[in-house]
Amino acid sequence: MRKFVVVLGLLALACGGSPSGSAPPTIDVFAAASLTDAFKAIGGSFHGASARFNFAGTPTLVTQIEQGAHADVFASADTTNMDKLKADGFVSGEPKVFAHNQLEIVVGASNPKGITSLSDLARPGVIYISAAPTVPAGKYAAQALAKAGVTVHPRSLETDVKSVVSKIELGEADAGIVYTTDVKAAGTKVTGVQIPDAYNVVATYPIVVVKGTGNATAASAFIDYVLSAEGQAKLASFGFQ
């Protein structure tokens, strides 16, 4: 009998754990993997709520939200996935664009293969990896290569853009195409090679309140903060435009 009471108690905790008191609300922010460092910094200086982050490849986030994961804010690395979530009816209000990003070639710290352009990626002996084409970063990378007329066969399609950078850092691959911000975030462990504007792709990041959130006010306040001069300055310091 006592055991059963304990089980009931646990169930009650699991079901109705709504915090009371004057503590700031907690909001769940689902954000594209490329936003990891910038949003952690933004979350640290935002006082309207305590923000918990879930970073992953954008399509993973869309699937999680559509399968019922609790999210208050969704920040996407492209408009396609945002449009899909909106079309499926999981979005409250209009998404707002809060940042832009560009692509760079990422290579090892000393650029051991001497890569200076997109066409160098197709050289024999160069191990090129990319984010999967289902992830915005992978889609943009393919677009940039197509614009430059370069045909490259990636050796691996990583699940998000951060794993591309990790494999370059580890030295397992020679080059990848990632966001400018990822190269900046990795510091001295990697080197970035610029892609000319003619071939580069501008990534657009929209943000929105997820429908059915119990924290609509706090969620909107977070988005307002991201769009504010302070939030934009934070994003800029991480290389977003």
Next chain:
Amino acid sequence: MRREKAPLWIGLLAALGAAFFIIPLVGLVVRAPWGDAARSLTSADSLEALKLSLIASLSSTALALVLGVPLAWVYARVDFPGRAVVRALTTLPMVLPPVVGGIALLLAFGRRGLLGSWLALVGVSLPFTTAGVVLAETFVAMPFLVLTVEAGLRSMDRRYEDAARTLGARRWTVFTRVTLPLIAPSIFAGAVLCWARALGEFGATITFAGNFPGVTQTMPLAVYLLLETNNPQGSYVLSLVLLLVSLAVLVGLRHRWLGSA
């Protein structure tokens, strides 16, 4: 077995425990798009993942047999200093998070790894190759074979070996003609278990070998990526295939683990 009636609360909690496993499986079966199953399964990507999974898991089972049976024999028969430590280390992958295994493999066999940097000198590079997948799967799955075979060796009747030896058989002959046939059921069970574990391997594979269709994208990786494409139907179907395989393994080996009940 002495039968008795379960007290109410034990019965209820037991039912809850069983439902916890059964409901997710029912969910998978109910939500799977049966109408499209054949088409999803025979799509080029799925077939490629299926083929690669079979090749890689069978290769790693073969590798595990070649290396694992002798290892199990040494564990069961030879007393050497540090035996307990070595045995614990080779059992570790059973409880180690596979991603950690993948990172460890990168640091050992990656291009800049302890051994990998030497391999690179002779032009061998394992990450991003099917050989890398086989390595990752063997790392995670071989302990299942070793432990099963070791248990078989410990419980076998050694008088047969003694008899063969008194009749003049050499040790190698005793091993191949007496020991191996006697522990064949354990070897088979261990190999099946090892194969099933290799087939389901995800973490070490994606970390060490990466993900590319036809080269390193095995079924579990395909399942995960299909889920990511916002079109999870295909991932349900592939999940179902993996579920059926696991079920077949359990049914095939039921006398070993499930008892005769």
